[in-house]
Amino acid sequence: xxxxxxxxxxxxxxxxxxxxxxxxxxxxxxxxxxxxxxxxxxxxxxxxxxxxxxxxxxxxxxxxxxxxxxxxxxxxxxxxxxxxxxxxxxxxxxxxxxxxxxxxxxxxxxxxxxxxxxxxxxxxxxxxxxxxxxxxxxx
Numbered sequence: 001x002x003x004x005x006x007x008x009x010x011x012x013x014x015x016x017x018x019x020x021x022x023x024x025x026x027x028x029x030x031x032x033x034x035x036x037x038x039x040x041x042x043x044x045x046x047x048x049x050x051x052x053x054x055x056x057x058x059x060x061x062x063x064x065x066x067x068x069x070x071x072x073x074x075x076x077x078x079x080x081x082x083x084x085x086x087x088x089x090x091x092x093x094x095x096x097x098x099x100x101x102x103x104x105x106x107x108x109x110x111x112x113x114x115x116x117x118x119x120x121x122x123x124x125x126x127x128x129x130x131x132x133x134x135x136x137x138x139x
Contacts (some may be wrong), residue, residue: 006102008093008135009075011056011063014087015076019055019068022085032057032064039070050074065091075121075131087130089121092139100134 019037026032040052049073056063067088069077079088083088094100101120105111112121112131119135 003094004093005094005100007095009062010091010093010133010135011065012087013065013067013089013091013133014086015079015083016066016068016085017080019053022066022095023055026057026064032059044073048072052076054134089131089133090134094134095136097136104134 014022023033023035027035035055035057037053038056040054041050043049051070052074053068053070055066055068058064065107067076069072069080076088097120101114101122103112104124105121109122111131112123114120117136119132119133122132122134124130124132
C-alpha cells in the first residue's frame with residue numbers, strides 16, 4: 001500500500017569517487033544522458049567547510065544522482081570510506097518534511113542529516129543499509 005504523504009519517487013543517489021568515469025560508462029554503455037551538474041558547498045555541524053559536485057540524468061521520470069565529494073567531509077564521504085562507491089540513498093518527495101520526519105522517527109528511523117523544512121536523511125533499520133531521503137522537492 002502506498003502512503004499518500006509520498007508524492008513522488010524522486011531520485012536514486014550513488015556515491016562516487018570519480019563521476020567522470022561513471023558518466024562516461026553510463027553514457028556509452030547504457031545510453032543514459034544528458035547529464036547536468038552543479039556544485040554544492042556548506043559547512044558541517046562543527047563549522048568545517050565542504051564541497052561536492054552533484055550530477056543528474058533523468059531515466060523514465062526518475063533522476064539518477066551521482067554525488068562526488070570534492071573537499072572536506074559529507075555524509076557520502078563516510079559512506080565511500082566504509083562501503084565504497086555505490087547506492088547511497090533513495091529519495092521521496094513529501095508535502096511536509098517535519099511531520100514525516102517526526103512520524104518516521106517515532107517508528108524507529110534514525111536521523112542522519114536534517115536541513116529543517118528542506119530535507120532529511122534517515123536510516124530505517126534492517127539489513128539493507130540504504131539511506132532514505134525525504135524532501136520537499138522543487139519549489
